Amino acid sequence: MGMLRRVAASPYALWIAFLLVHIVVGGLALIGGKGLGDVIFVYEPWxxxxxxxxxVVGVTTDWVYPFGALVPIMLPLLFGVDNYVGGWLTLVLLVDAAAFAVLIVGREPRRLTAAWWWLAFLLLLGPIAVGRLDAFxxxxxxxxLLWLTVHEKAAVAVLTIATWIKVWPAALLAAAVVAFRTRWRIISVAVATSLIIVAVPLIFGAGMHVLSFVTAQTARGIQVEAPVSTFWMWQALLHVPGAQVYYDAPLNTFQVSGAGTAAAGELMNPLFAVSAVVIVLIGIRAVMRGTPVTRVLPELSLALVTAFIAFNKVGSPQYVAWLAAPVVIGLAYQGRGFRTPAVLVGIIAGLTQVFYPFLYDWLLALDPTLVVVLTLRNLMYFAVLAWAVAALWRKRHRAEAAWDLLPAHAWPSRTPRGAEPQPATVERH
Incomplete structure (x- = not known):
């Protein structure tokens, strides 16, 4: 056991495992291009x-993504116009390597556990983990999240940039605003960073195109992978009249139709809004009761991100990648205290790869086994959401968080010699 722990803590073993995981996942994505459909047929033409x-999407035309997404979409061209896919996979490798370096610096045991969990998560999720903007x-x-307690302003700027690539990290910023006493500074840095980002397309005459992502997908139907679609997937499987899977050519997605789908689709955004407000209020309640940041930020982040997926009429497979960040920070802060959601999220990733991308055609053909797998995966979202909300709601005395630790290291900045992780009771204000 001692030898195994030494190997697991070795930077050589960690980086070799990191490279092997990305070679395997990237290789799987290249098989028939099934894991890189959007990269090849959508991102490259853009x-x-x-x-x-x-x-220029988001500048001269409306776009489904925030303007910042144009940066990772354009960067692969630096590797040659005929090597876009190779450039894309290389960039994903590099940005993941940066996150991995931040995670394992100092080789704190809990962060090493989180690092190994993340690698396992990427393997379980498979090709979709590297084949979409969500990877960035x-x-x-x-x-x-790892920088928040060490270099707050830089951390907030990074989270804001991530939000301007895909909207979901806004949930992490909201969680940080609730969890930290420096909430007004967090808000001001996020607003300032957003203004700088928005100024770029506006200078080039984007006008209202820069905000088109807010309403670009409101008219779309319910995608087959979304949790809300499960009811109609079973109806289609059982040949209920009117229930079927169909292809929406303009959006390049497969959706479900049937009695009530239009109403259900319209309810998703209001339902998420209500659930997000309720979750934030529960998080505020936890803070007011003296719950340390190590017991608020991970749970609140996980609850908000999971609600974003659970009450979403799109529900694309790549959304599972969002769950990694809250779990990583939870493991880094709490260690074994965050074991349950780590296992549940790992199961969600594995179940997702069962049906996507290689058996996706079977799911569209309503194979009973894959419909069962999809159903179990969607139910797991609500299991994670229930765990996170329950953890926030339960009174958490500081004594319960006595073994929680705040990071002391933040690559690439220099760390004072001998610096050790700090107990949760010494939160920086």
Whole structure:
């Protein structure tokens, strides 16, 4: 056991495992291009058109993503216009490596556990972990959360940048505002960073196109992978009249139809809004009762991000990648205290890879086994949400968090010699 622990703590073993995981996942993504469909058929055309200046999404036209997403979409062109996929996978490797370096610096045992969990999570999730924009936002989210108690302003700036790539990290910023006493500074840095980002497309005449992502997907139907679609997937499987899976060509997605789907789709955004407000209020209650940040930030982040997925009519497989950041910070702060959600999220990742991408056609054909797998995966979201909300609600005395630790290291900045992780009771204000 001692030898195993020494190997697990070895930086050589960690980085070799990191490279092997990305080689395996990247290799799987390249098989038939199934894990890189958006990269090949959506991102690359956007990048080429923007490079030619004929159409810049988010600037000259409306776009489904925030403007910041254009940066990771354009960067692979630096590796050559004919090597876009290779450039994409290389960039994902590099941004993940940056997050991994931040995570393992100082080789604190809990952060090493979180690092090994993240590698296992990427393997379980499979090709989709590297085949979408969410890979960039997830890695930046991990960096931002780990920096929050060491370099707050830089952390908030990173989380804000991640939000302008994909919207979901806004949930992490909201959790930080609730959990930390420096909430007004967090808000001001986030607003300032956002203004700087928005100024770029506005200078080039984007106008209201810069905010088009807010309403771009409101008219879409319910995607087959979304938790809310489960009811109609079973109806389609049982041949209930009107229930079926169909392809929406303009959006390049497969959706479900049937009695009540339109109403259910319209209810999703209000339902998420209500659930988010309730969760934030529970988080505020926890803070007012003296719960340390190590017991608020991870649980509140996990609850908000999971609600974002659970009450979403899109529910794409890559959304699972969002759950990594809250689990990583939870393991880094609490260690074994965050074991339950870590296991549950790992199961969600594994179940997702069962049906996506290689057996996705079978799911669309309503294979009974895969519909069961999808159902179990969607139910697991609510299990994670229930755990996070219950953990926030339960009175958590500081004595319960006596073994929680706040990070003392923040790569790439220099750390004072001999610096050790600090107990949760000495939160920086």
């Amino acid at each position: 990048a080429r058109l923007a490079a030619m200046g004929s159409s 936002s997830a890695a930046l989210a991990i960096i931002g």
